[in-house]
Amino acid sequence: xxxxxxxxxxxxxxxxxxxxxxxxxxxxxxxxxxxxxxxxxxxxxxxxxxxxxxxxxxxxxxxxxxxxxxxxxxxxxxxxxxxxxxxxxxxxxxxxxxxxxxxxxxxxxxxxxxxxxxxxxxxxxxxxxxxxxxxxxxxxxxxxxxxxxxxxxxxxxxxxxxxxxxxxxxxxxxxxxxxxxxxxxxxxxxxxxxxxxxxxxxxxxxxxxxxxxxxxxxxxxxxxxxxxxxxxxxxxxxxxxxxxxxxxxxxxxxxxxxxxxxxxxxxxxxxxxxxxxxxxxxxxxxxxxxxxxxxxxxxxxxxxxxxx
Amino acid sequence: xxxxxxxxxxxxxxxxxxxxxxxxxxxxxxxxxxxxxxxxxxxxxxxxxxxxxxxxxxxxxxxxxxxxxxxxxxxxxxxxxxxxxxxxxxxxxxxxxxxxxxxxxxxxxxxxxxxxxxxxxxxxxxxxxxxxxxxxxxxxxxxxxxxxxxxxxxxxxxxxxxxxxxxxxxxxxxxxxxxxxxxxxxxxxxxxxxxxxxxxxxxxxxxxxxxxxxxxxxxxxxxxxxxxxxxxxxxxxxxxxxxxxxxxxxxxxxxxxxxxxxxxxxxxxxxxxxxxxxxxxxxxxxxxxxxxxxxxxxxxxxxxxxxxxxxxxxxxxxxx
Numbered sequence: 040x041x042x043x044x045x046x047x048x049x050x051x052x053x054x055x056x057x058x059x060x061x062x063x064x065x066x067x068x069x070x071x072x073x074x075x076x077x078x079x080x081x082x083x084x085x086x087x088x089x090x091x092x093x094x095x096x097x098x099x100x101x102x103x104x105x106x107x108x109x110x111x112x113x114x115x116x117x118x119x120x121x122x123x124x125x126x127x128x129x130x131x132x133x134x135x136x137x138x139x140x141x142x143x144x145x146x147x148x149x150x151x152x153x154x155x156x157x158x159x160x161x162x163x164x165x166x167x168x169x170x171x172x173x174x175x176x177x178x179x180x181x182x183x184x185x186x187x188x189x190x191x192x193x194x195x196x197x198x199x200x201x202x203x204x205x206x207x208x209x210x211x212x213x214x215x216x217x218x219x220x221x222x223x224x225x226x227x228x229x230x231x232x233x234x235x236x237x238x239x240x241x242x243x244x245x246x247x248x249x250x251x252x253x254x255x256x257x258x259x260x261x262x263x264x265x266x267x268x269x270x271x272x273x274x275x276x277x278x279x280x281x282x283x284x285x286x287x288x289x290x291x292x293x294x295x296x297x298x299x300x301x302x303x304x305x306x307x308x309x310x311x312x313x314x315x316x317x318x319x320x321x322x323x324x325x326x327x328x329x330x331x332x333x334x335x336x337x338x339x340x341x342x343x344x345x346x347x
Numbered sequence: 348x349x350x351x352x353x354x355x356x357x358x359x360x361x362x363x364x365x366x367x368x369x370x371x372x373x374x375x376x377x378x379x380x381x382x383x384x385x386x387x388x389x390x391x392x393x394x395x396x397x398x399x400x401x402x403x404x405x406x407x408x409x410x411x412x413x414x415x416x417x418x419x420x421x422x423x424x425x426x427x428x429x430x431x432x433x434x435x436x437x438x439x440x441x442x443x444x445x446x447x448x449x450x451x452x453x454x455x456x457x458x459x460x461x462x463x464x465x466x467x468x469x470x471x472x473x474x475x476x477x478x479x480x481x482x483x484x485x486x487x488x489x490x491x492x493x494x495x496x497x498x499x500x501x502x503x504x505x506x507x508x509x510x511x512x513x514x515x516x517x518x519x520x521x522x523x524x525x526x527x528x529x530x531x532x533x534x535x536x537x538x539x540x541x542x543x544x545x546x547x548x549x550x551x552x553x554x555x556x557x558x559x560x561x562x563x564x565x566x567x568x569x570x571x572x573x574x575x576x577x578x579x580x581x582x583x584x585x586x587x588x589x590x591x592x593x594x595x596x597x598x599x600x601x602x603x604x605x606x607x608x609x610x611x612x613x614x615x616x617x618x619x620x621x622x623x624x625x626x627x628x629x630x631x632x633x634x635x636x637x638x639x640x641x642x643x644x645x646x647x648x649x650x651x652x653x654x655x656x657x658x659x660x661x662x663x664x665x666x667x
Binding site: 055056059060061063065066068237238239241242243244245246247248249252256257260261343 | 405408410435438439442443445446447450451452453454455456460464465467468469490491492494495497498499502503507512515519
């Protein structure tokens with residue numbers, strides 16, 4: 040190389056700090072979660088379906104004002120057992136009520152019960168489970184309580200509570216939560232025990248961090264994905280339990296619209312009018328599956344290993 | 348300086364650490380450890396895997412409780428149950444640098460939170476601005492940049508992460524640091540950088556280190572005094588150069604013979620001595636720490652001690 044070209048170069052002083060720079064774009068946990076979540080078109084489609092179903096179920100009954108106790112067309116034989124048409128979207132049932140209104144009113148109650156019960160179970164379960172996983176003293180007696188409570192047959196408990204508290208939304212939520220939270224707590228306890236003694240928690244302990252701060256800052260952020268997976272499984276499970284209990288007559292009473300009771304009533308018309316049975320069943324199925332898929336995808340997206 | 352005039356910062360008195368490994372089964376990880384660490388020195392604890400060196404370090408950090416004996420810091424007992432006030436005092440003054448920088452930082456927290464965790468716990472700042480300024484200074488003191496505050500640990504290299512770990516300990520302004528194999532998980536190319544940083548901080552802040560390691564060539568570089576631990580028992584304590592020059596206990600000799608030499612000619616002639624406990628006195632006499640030369644202790648029976656005396660005299664003659 041001749042000197043003319045060398046003039047184009049100049050000496051740069053060595054800067055040690057320069058090598059410490061990180062060129063990668065800034066990382067933000069929640070931004071990455073949403074980016075990962077919306078990356079798949081399938082997930083976006085299912086999310087839109089789920090949100091639409093939930094919103095429609097929550098809003099439509101407010102306009103239809105459906106009440107299972109009222110049957111304005113009960114004496115009009117022309118209004119009974121109509122097949123689905125433009126005027127009667129899902130047709131009418133044996134007492135001349137709109138199946139469309141009944142289905143959404145039932146779906147609304149299912150959603151309210153499942154969201155409320157899951158919310159209560161998760162909040163109590165996660166808080167108790169986090170402390171339970173840390174405290175060896177608490178573990179000794181909590182494990183005994185768990186063994187007793189977790190072995191009470193759920194159906195027996197549901198029957199007793201429905202006799203004691205009566206049928207209704209509140210009593211159904213109580214039935215769904217009064218023992219289920221300890222199952223969540225036990226699950227969280229095991230998860231906490233797995234990561235409790237990891238080195239970064241020892242490091243926090245050496246810095247004088249209190250157990251509560253370790254739980255909220257070190258442990259729970261690690262469990263977001265695990266908790267999301269649990270929620271994704273829990274919401275559809277509670278919906279199907281509500282339907283199941285109502286089917287058996289242990290859930291929502293006659294004064295509340297319920298998919299479970301609809302299914303049980305319409306089973307007898309299976310031969311002549313199968314759509315009466317299949318419509319509420321499909322609504323439950325589509326609702327549960329879409330909630331489950333969205334929950335699972337969200338659980339995957341909250342796992343930082345998928346953020347790369 | 349003779350050891351008598353020096354101020355003892357940490358004193359380990361006949362400490363046992365025991366783990367229950369099952370019903371009525373016990374594993375004694377550390378047996379009757381007994382030594383003092385003087386203010387301002389780097390005291391190294393070396394031994395093979397499973398020898399109890401980390402356990403002893405963790406006993407000082409009070410992660411593992413002592414089953415016998417006591418640990419004193421600046422003349423006050425810190426093992427067992429102590430008052431809340433003393434506990435906070437100990438946490439502020441004794442800090443730890445962990446072995447694995449990937450595992451010892453909270454992956455879901457920013458560097459800012461990791462470094463200021465201690466500040467939060469003791470409320471060592473006037474306001475937010477002061478806290479951030481302290482975090483900046485701590486990061487700069489370990490050669491990192493203030494812009495790293497908003498980053499997460501997984502974005503850093505191993506050496507950088509270890510320096511974050513050091514910054515987190517240093518922000519508390521401790522007097523004593525337990526460094527548990529701080530460089531063994533690091534790439535060879537950056538080990539020296541971290542060691543030099545530790546030495547620099549020691550000089551600037553008048554620190555005392557307990558340096559736990561298995562790599563003798565590193566220990567020789569950084570330590571003033573060395574204790575060799577084998578199967579939970581401390582077998583020899585001496586000044587660093589003395590130990591390398593006059594290793595007495597057969598285990599120490601074998602450990603030193605295992606150090607690879609960077610000189611290929613020497614390396615080819617290096618003889619690896621395998622430790623054979625049967626050469627020790629089998630009479631069943633209880634072993635204790637005996638001082639063979641001032642400041643040089645060997646764990647032995649009286650019969651072994653005579654043998655070491657002879658060995659020492661011979662070595663001194665050979666090496667002048």
